[in-house]
Amino acid sequence: MLNQRALRIREQAQGPEHPDVASSLNNLAMLFYDQGKYEQAMPLYQRALHIREQAQGPEHPDTARSLSNLALIYHEQGEYEQAETLYQRALRIREQVLGMEHPDIARALNNLAVLYFEQKKYEQAELLFQRALHIREQALGANHPDTTGPLNNLASLYVEQGKYTQAEVMYQQALRIFEQAQGPNSAGIAHPLNGLANICREQKKYEQAELLYQRVLHIREQTLGVEHPDTAEALRDLATLRETQGNNAEAVSLYQRVLGIQKQVLGQQHPKTVETHERLRVLLQGMNE
Numbered sequence: 001m002l003n004q005r006a007l008r009i010r011e012q013a014q015g016p017e018h019p020d021v022a023s024s025l026n027n028l029a030m031l032f033y034d035q036g037k038y039e040q041a042m043p044l045y046q047r048a049l050h051i052r053e054q055a056q057g058p059e060h061p062d063t064a065r066s067l068s069n070l071a072l073i074y075h076e077q078g079e080y081e082q083a084e085t086l087y088q089r090a091l092r093i094r095e096q097v098l099g100m101e102h103p104d105i106a107r108a109l110n111n112l113a114v115l116y117f118e119q120k121k122y123e124q125a126e127l128l129f130q131r132a133l134h135i136r137e138q139a140l141g142a143n144h145p146d147t148t149g150p151l152n153n154l155a156s157l158y159v160e161q162g163k164y165t166q167a168e169v170m171y172q173q174a175l176r177i178f179e180q181a182q183g184p185n186s187a188g189i190a191h192p193l194n195g196l197a198n199i200c201r202e203q204k205k206y207e208q209a210e211l212l213y214q215r216v217l218h219i220r221e222q223t224l225g226v227e228h229p230d231t232a233e234a235l236r237d238l239a240t241l242r243e244t245q246g247n248n249a250e251a252v253s254l255y256q257r258v259l260g261i262q263k264q265v266l267g268q269q270h271p272k273t274v275e276t277h278e279r280l281r282v283l284l285q286g287m288n289e
Contacts, residue, residue, distance in 0.1 A: 019062070022051040026069065036228045036265045038073050045070040061104075064093040068111060075115055076229070078271040087112040103139045103146070106132040110149050117157055129154040145181045145188070148174040152191045164199050171195040187223035190216045190230070194237060201241055213238045229272075232261040236276065248287050255280040 029044035049066035056062055071086035091108040098104055113128035133150035140146055155170035174192040182188060197212035217234040224230055239254035255276060262273040 017051055019055045022048040038076050042073045045073060059093050061097050064090040080119060083115055101135055103136060106135040114153060122157060126157055143177055145177055148177050155195050159198055168199055185219055190219045206245055209241055213241060227261055229265050232258045248283060252283055
């Protein structure tokens with residue numbers, strides 16, 4: 001692997017505590033993260049953070065980047081308190097160093113808002129998503145691909161609150177931006193498609209929802225692989241649709257696939273794994289009664 005080779009070369013040439021070694025550690029960890037291999041990514045991110053804190057100082061932008069990366073791992077593993085602490089520290093550093101309106105501030109705001117959203121702290125999440133969207137639109141323009149992150153997330157928040165019209169407008173905007181910038185089968189396009197599918201499901205437009213969910217699943221399998229956590233999410237949404245339609249046998253089969261991926265990648269105790277296990281248990285119990 002080229003990233004591992006680059007890491008070894010830098011360690012030998014510059015020493016194990018050089019900032020360039022932290023960059024190589026970060027690159028390798030990012031590769032594992034993108035593959036859903038969080039346990040392999042975490043110690044690399046931790047080591048990169050330690051090097052940057054020692055070599056560049058606790059308030060350096062590179063330290064903030066390492067804090068954010070490590071927070072993402074804790075976030076994915078359901079360790080929300082640890083993730084929040086790291087996200088907030090990274091945000092504070094970036095605001096002090098870069099100013100309140102820098103595009104990198106939007107990334108930090110968006111990460112923290114997603115964490116609040118998943119904990120159903122909707123008011124806190126909405127304020128942060130809106131601020132992140134404003135910053136990116138002002139800095140990059142309303143049609144830049146980087147605006148789609150807060151757009152998608154704000155739309156997801158509105159779906160949870162039953163504000164389907166507002167959500168659909170935002171998902172369609174994000175979809176249009178992605179299609180123009182990256183094409184119809186890019187990994188990022190799956191998010192607004194999935195959001196639109198959720199709206200269709202809530203409005204009982206099941207045929208439209210299924211077509212969208214199947215497209216999301218295909219994109220994620222092709223771009224991320226069949227064992228990625230985001231692929232499991234696509235399967236879970238399709239399973240939920242089947243359950244809603246009363247097709248419990250197929251729902252069980254899909255939930256079992258989801259559970260297999262989550263156990264392997266996220267672990268037995270992750271909140272998402274526990275939630276899927278409980279959903280499957282209840283569904284099977286209902287079918288056997």
